[in-house]
Amino acid sequence: AQSVTQLGSHVSVSEGALVLLRCNYSSSVPPYLFWYVQYPNQGLQLLLKYTTGATLVKGITGFEAELKKSETSFHLTKPSAHMSDAAEYFCAVSALSGGYQKVTFGIGTKLQVIP
């Protein structure tokens, strides 16, 4: 069984401020972890992913996420928010379940960037 929890369905930050979007997961087997972004009126697109190896993963547009196994967290961060970062962000976990890769998404966090 696996699950994803995104803390905070809405997050507001000022332009130039740090962005921190929280994601905690549970999985009975080592998972793959993903962050997807959905801009207004667009489909989801992959932002970054962790499969194996380095636990600090860098994605597009300056975002990065660090896997902390002891905390079962995969929080998404960006040092300085831009107006263009306003979007909805989804954390997802993928792990073998019943013989195939099962993917579970979090409920999403809407990021608002205030000028």
Added chain:
Amino acid sequence: GAGVSQSPSNKVTEKGKDVELRCDPISGHTALYWYRQSLGQGLEFLIYFQGNSAPDKSGLPSDRFSAERTGGSVSTLTIQRTQQEDSAVYLCASSLIAFGRGGTDTQYFGPGTRLTVL
């Protein structure tokens, strides 16, 4: 090649009618997923196909919902006797994955079909 495509992009129907939503995955992608995105509900998993078979139908909300995939490619999601609570954006995604093996599982999403049931 082309990304995941879905049709129609918008569908307005009357309560009680049947609707069919279509998904064309990326060529060569063996895994195909259907999700429903409702306002304030996040991304709700509906069904997963590996090739033409559906190992996981656990997310289908009722027996009014069904899906099929033929030729390991195009998939159709059918909703019978639509209800107003079926109104949502229906998203399709595909990924390149080997059955039972760990793949990178990056899902490529289509633009979605916005269904409105009056």
